[in-house]
Structures are given as C-alpha cells and as structure tokens.
Amino acid sequence: MTILYNKVTIIGLGLIGASIALATRRAGVAGHITGCDSGDNIADEIASLDLVDSFVADAGDAVNDADLVIMAVPVGALGALSAAIIPKMKPGAVLTDTGSTKRSVMRDVAPNIAPHIHWLPSHPIAGTERSGPSAGHATLFDERYWIILPLDVPTDVVDHFASYIEALGSISERMEPDYHDKVLALTSHLPHLIAYTIVGTAVDLEGQLKNDVIRFSASGFRDFTRIAASDPVMWRDVFLNNDEAVLEMLQRFSEDLSFLQRAIRWQEGDKLEELFTRTREIRRSIIDAGQS
C-alpha cells in the first residue's frame, strides 16, 4: 500500500481509537502511528497490546509533526482537547474526530480552529458494546460507513482523507451536521436509550424476578443487555450533546408506543398485526443493503 499520511496521531485509545490504530497498521498507510491516552496507568496496557509505534502521554506533544490527528474521545471532551492541541499542530495537518454527535462537535471545536490546519469532522459508524484499548480490532470498520463532514475543506484534502478511511476498510460517505444528527438519533441514540431503559427497569425488579429475568434473557431481553453494556461516559455525552434530535425522535417513539399500548388494552389485534407485518419489510431492506 501507499503511505497516505507520514505520521498519524490517535488521541484516546479506547475501542475506536485502538481499532483505528490496528486498522491503520493492517492497511500499511501510515509511516508512523503515535498514540496518546490520559487514562491512569494506561501506557503499560498500550505497550503490551502493541497498538502503536510510539506512545506519548501529553496530547500537545503527541500531535507534534503529525499529518493526521484523530481525536477518539467522548464528545464532551472535544472542546478542551482541541483547544490544547491545535496550536501545536503543524501547518497543513488534518484534524478529525470520531464523535457520534456532530452539531455539538461543530459548536465545541469551531472556536478553537486556526487557519493553519484542516478541520474535517468525521464519524465511523461502527462499534461494539465492549470498551477500552483491549477491545480494539483491526476489522472493526470493514464494510461499515464512515461519515465525513467536508465543511469548507479543499476537495483534494477531503478525498485524501476518504482514501485513508477506505483503506481502513470502511465506506466513506459525506453528510451535513444537522442531517447526521437526525439519522443517528434514530439509528443509534434512541435504540441505546431504550435499551438502557429496559435493562434499567429490570435492574429495579425485586430479587427473585430479577434473577429469573437474567436466567431467561435468551428470549429477546439479551439483545438489549448487549447494547446497554456500552461505555457509560461516551453515551452520557451522546445524549447530552444530541439532546434536540433525540428528544424529537423520542417524542415520535412515545406516541407510537402509546398507540400499541392502547391496541393491547382494547384487544385490537388487527392494528398489532398490521404494524408487525410492515416492520418485517425494513429487515428485508437492511439485508438487501448488505448491513445485516
């Protein structure tokens, strides 16, 4: 493979950051990969996992001379982090992030942007319920969408970055911040909120019933517990930062749920069956789209 960036610096080596490091190495598209993470005693773990070519504890030092800087931290931390590193970045370097809420990234990072760098927010739509450096996997992005927000970055710089994320296995896609947040509110944020809620409802049950819910989880509940095991801080930040779109989709969801609740109470089987038949079609569309 061709080297696309001489030096890639990844700040935050959780599930996403560690996976980017491993996928970059697999693709052979970076001359050098530097990792940075502020977690307690994390340097030894990073070293033992052999994720990066060099580990630098200080973010300002880590971005020194980097051609691409990837901020893979919870969205709530992007404002302060970008303020700290942008002055240390070299002219012409590209700065991106992997945050799930793009309107808030625009709001928090924009004030810190300096004209000597290219700011290109992005979002890889991939993940698992596991978190931390050891959860990283080189194949995480294979055949998954990775959304780029081109803003006013020159086309050749955007195209070059798109080549990089495609070399990591992903399908690149361009989108506007508002639309991104709306799509993600329904495809990702609301499902997580609901999974957290129902698992929370189970947590609050009395002893024996709670134990039996765990024992008999294979009947549907189990899928929700997987989603609800996702990283708490990352998801706290997602809901705080995409509150508008999430609350709008939640309102629609609540109305639809009330409709079904009423149908159950009044024994209106035809309404239930009609909806359950329509929802099947969506599954077929997803299978047809190769995302199943």
Add this chain to the structure above:
Amino acid sequence: MTILYNKVTIIGLGLIGASIALATRRAGVAGHITGCDSGDNIADEIASLDLVDSFVADAGDAVNDADLVIMAVPVGALGALSAAIIPKMKPGAVLTDTGSTKRSVMRDVAPNIAPHIHWLPSHPIAGTERSGPSAGHATLFDERYWIILPLDVPTDVVDHFASYIEALGSISERMEPDYHDKVLALTSHLPHLIAYTIVGTAVDLEGQLKNDVIRFSASGFRDFTRIAASDPVMWRDVFLNNDEAVLEMLQRFSEDLSFLQRAIRWQEGDKLEELFTRTREIRRSIIDAGQS
C-alpha cells in the same frame, strides 16, 4: 438413545414445530414422528424438508394413537385446536403446547381437558426472527430453558416429559402460570413490543431519512429490526393474551423512560451515567449465567 414416546405428533410445523421434529429425530427418542399443519399447500414443503416420518393434514387424525401431542401453533389458536383433538387422543397420552403466554393457555385449553389424558403446558424459550417450516433447526433448543407447568400431573409423567425435552437439548424448568407470564413479559414480550415500535417509527419517516436509517442501521437499530421481523400473527396473539403483565411492565418502562427523557432535557449527565453504569452489571450476570 432410549425411545421415550412411541409416537410423537406435532401440530403446527413453523419455526418451533419444525425444530422440535428435527431435534426429536436427532435425539432418537421417538419411535415415529407425525406432523400436521393446516397451511395452504404445505404438505409438499414438509415432504421436501424431510421433517417428519408421516404428514397428516387433519389434526384429529394426526393425534390418533400418539403418546405425546405437541401443539406448536399461535396461542390464539389453542382453544379451538385442543377442543378438536382431545376427544381423539388415546388414554394416558400427554398433551403439551409451546405457547409464550401461559395464563391464556390455562384459560383457553382447560375447558376442553378430559380426564383420560395428561395436560402438561410447556414453553421452550428459544426462537429466531425467522418463521415457517424451513426455519426449523435441530439445535434450536440446545442449552435453552424449556419451562414446564406441572399443574396436577403425576410426577412420573412430568419427569418423563422433562427427560424428553432434555434429550432435545434443553434445560427443563418448572414454573407457575402467573409467574411465567410476568417473567416473559419483561424478558421477551416487552422487548419485542419496543422493537416493533421503534422500527415502526422508522417506517413512518419521510423518504430520504427512512432510506438513510436503513443504510446506517449498523449503529444499534439493526438489532431491533431483527427482533421486529418476528412472526406477526404469533406476536399479535402474545400481546393480546399476556396483556395484563405486558401493560404492567410497559407502565414501569414508560416511567423509567420519562426519567431519562427529563435528564436529557435538563442536561443531568450524572443521572444518565449512573444508570448506564448499573445496566452494565446485568450484562455481566447474563454472561456469567451462560446465556449470552
């Protein structure tokens, strides 16, 4: 293996019935397996799948001389079916069903029970979103719970049936109808209702947004579409027949969801993070219980 029942008759050869046929054959515990299904033109499909030793279209004829009769049909159909077959069953034979709502089974089947048979309701906690005879699989019940409601059946008859379902790969468990319906309301029925709802919310979105929800489904939504692709008639009957427990659990869920909604609106991150941390523990319990 020892023959546990000379003749097993399975009525309804959908996902569950077909899987019971295949698991029974794999276990080698039945002398003869008879299948029965009232679906249009289904006899040819059953024959081509080689699910049973003999196919009999009429349910009354199918139970003739059977030692074990398994009704694997939607719960709404159990009343009429049991009324039709019980008078044709031989003395001492065991009648069971695979319905997901046991209070309604008690209500609908009890009036038809005659003293010459043993009525032993049961419920295998296993399934996939696929349906129909071709969805059947011999391993469907492996290491999954199969609940028996012993009622007033003699212990040796119950134990014998338990040996049969264990030979099919399952873990047998005994439970009372009310408690069963409460556990299943939370572990299975409510998750399905919620998945149907959120996928329904997506179905109603305007064109482009709906298409993009499908394209970017990998971010969480996809898991819900799998659940919401389950058999519409079976699930209509589940909600109509476990309405009381489902509505009770739905009430708890709605309260908990309102709590999170309010926390998002008022930017109370600590409340979100606290819950998201607690829900992680349930996942660990499920992994420890070997049901992940």
